[in-house]
Amino acid sequence: FEGFEFRIYGFLFLAFYYVTVFIFDYRMIIVTSAIYLLLGNIILSYFGTTSNVSIDLLQMNLLLVFLVSSSAYAKTSIQKLNKVNIQLKGTNSKLEDMMDATLQLITMDNIISTEKDFVKDYLSKLFQTCIKVFNNFDLATVSINENNILHFIDVYNYDINYLNNLELPSSIIKWDYDKPHLIHSSSEDSNKMLEDKYYAYLKAAPAIKESLRFTIKLQDKIECAFTFALAKESPNNFTALDIQNFASFQRLINTFYQVNQLSLKTNTLKDDIVLSLIRTLELFDHYTGGHSEQVAYIAKEIATEMSLSEEDIYNVYWAGIVHDIGKVGIDSAIINKPDSLSMDEYDQIKQHPVFGYEILNRIDDLREIAILVRHHHEWWNGQGYPDRLKENNIPLGSQILGVADAISSMATKRPYTAIKTSNKILEELELYKSSQFSPKVCDVAIKYIKSGQIDVYFKDK
Numbered sequence: 001f002e003g004f005e006f007r008i009y010g011f012l013f014l015a016f017y018y019v020t021v022f023i024f025d026y027r028m029i030i031v032t033s034a035i036y037l038l039l040g041n042i043i044l045s046y047f048g049t050t051s052n053v054s055i056d057l058l059q060m061n062l063l064l065v066f067l068v069s070s071s072a073y074a075k076t077s078i079q080k081l082n083k084v085n086i087q088l089k090g091t092n093s094k095l096e097d098m099m100d101a102t103l104q105l106i107t108m109d110n111i112i113s114t115e116k117d118f119v120k121d122y123l124s125k126l127f128q129t130c131i132k133v134f135n136n137f138d139l140a141t142v143s144i145n146e147n148n149i150l151h152f153i154d155v156y157n158y159d160i161n162y163l164n165n166l167e168l169p170s171s172i173i174k175w176d177y178d179k180p181h182l183i184h185s186s187s188e189d190s191n192k193m194l195e196d197k198y199y200a201y202l203k204a205a206p207a208i209k210e211s212l213r214f215t216i217k218l219q220d221k222i223e224c225a226f227t228f229a230l231a232k233e234s235p236n237n238f239t240a241l242d243i244q245n246f247a248s249f250q251r252l253i254n255t256f257y258q259v260n261q262l263s264l265k266t267n268t269l270k271d272d273i274v275l276s277l278i279r280t281l282e283l284f285d286h287y288t289g290g291h292s293e294q295v296a297y298i299a300k301e302i303a304t305e306m307s308l309s310e311e312d313i314y315n316v317y318w319a320g321i322v323h324d325i326g327k328v329g330i331d332s333a334i335i336n337k338p339d340s341l342s343m344d345e346y347d348q349i350k351q352h353p354v355f356g357y358e359i360l361n362r363i364d365d366l367r368e369i370a371i372l373v374r375h376h377h378e379w380w381n382g383q384g385y386p387d388r389l390k391e392n393n394i395p396l397g398s399q400i401l402g403v404a405d406a407i408s409s410m411a412t413k414r415p416y417t418a419i420k421t422s423n424k425i426l427e428e429l430e431l432y433k434s435s436q437f438s439p440k441v442c443d444v445a446i447k448y449i450k451s452g453q454i455d456v457y458f459k460d461k
Helices: 006-023 026-047 051-110 116-133 160-166 187-204 240-284 291-305 310-322 325-329 343-349 352-360 364-374 396-411 422-432 439-450 453-460
Strands: 139-146 149-156 181-184 208-218 221-231
Touching (some): 116 139, 116 240, 208 240, 291 453, 310 364, 310 396, 325 352, 364 396, 396 453, 422 439, 422 453
Antiparallel strands (some): 139 149, 181 208, 208 221
16 A cells, blocks of 8 residues: 555544444444454555555554444443433333322312212222332222122223123122232132132133232221232232332322312311301292202203303302302392382392302302302393393303293292293293393203203202
């Protein structure tokens, strides 16, 4: 190689080798190094005739050793960094899941109810939280005891419909685990408990190596059982740390569940107090016994038909309960007057939405309801009271209350009006639609009355 100076062009070889670090694995680096060394020595030995060539060959071999060593070191470092990066991403993802799960627990306080479906929904959400937080399991279930039958609320890697159709006896689960209990699979015990359903159960349940189970209690009552299992072929086992983590989660769930149940009882007590006050008010108003509850019920039905949110339906219902609370500020002689009111007396009656608003608006949690109460006598054409709001300037909840209030008044006896039939109520709604009543709300109410549900309601009342 006439005039070739290796030390001048050596950086090109150096660059080539460092590129291979990012492209090839160890074996490819070794192969390219061997090819480079072999060809280099053959070419230089064959063409070289001077001592300078031998010096270049020595330089080349030393450089190759350096390149191979440094590239291998760089490759090792890159792989370690990649491994750490993957671990960090996994940890970050797990942390996000745990934060999300914790947030779900914190915000679940509004779904607890004594109704069975709400309890099941709550427990299902808790189960999904567990799935997010823990990962050392292959199968999982959450189940409750319903009339001595095991009912599965949610599952992981099972067919829930198949399991529930089996109607397994609840006795196959021990319901008194105060802390997570490690269970080693025993097909003999399962066979005895399941009897003729054992082989049908095996079709839906893979062979289990071991499982962890804990139960959720409210005071002394067992609510449900959470079970997490490892498949028989799994290389893993439940560790002491797994048991400790599940125990912490069990305590957390029990705490949230008890707090939510306490909140439910508190809300129930609050609701009972409000209803008692309204019924006391209706003793004050001789002619409207049960009217507030009727308005609340009808308003709730209309709001539900209009697909309002749960919060809006709740506000409309309770606004219906308290819509006449402002009558406490009106002279009882006027409230209970058996004949027509004078203009002055009617003007006083027209103040009751304002009085109700002022009573309710003092309580932070009732301010939205207070606004609905203030405007439940506004008219669609702007001729109502107290603020003469018009059309959609009237809050939707107040529009609904106005229609519900009118239906209740027409369907019950008043000192100056007779009870109207459903057909007569429909005629009145059609007549005053788009003048007194919101046309949209009125249409929904008309459809509701035509369905016959209002007749059933008042018949039961």
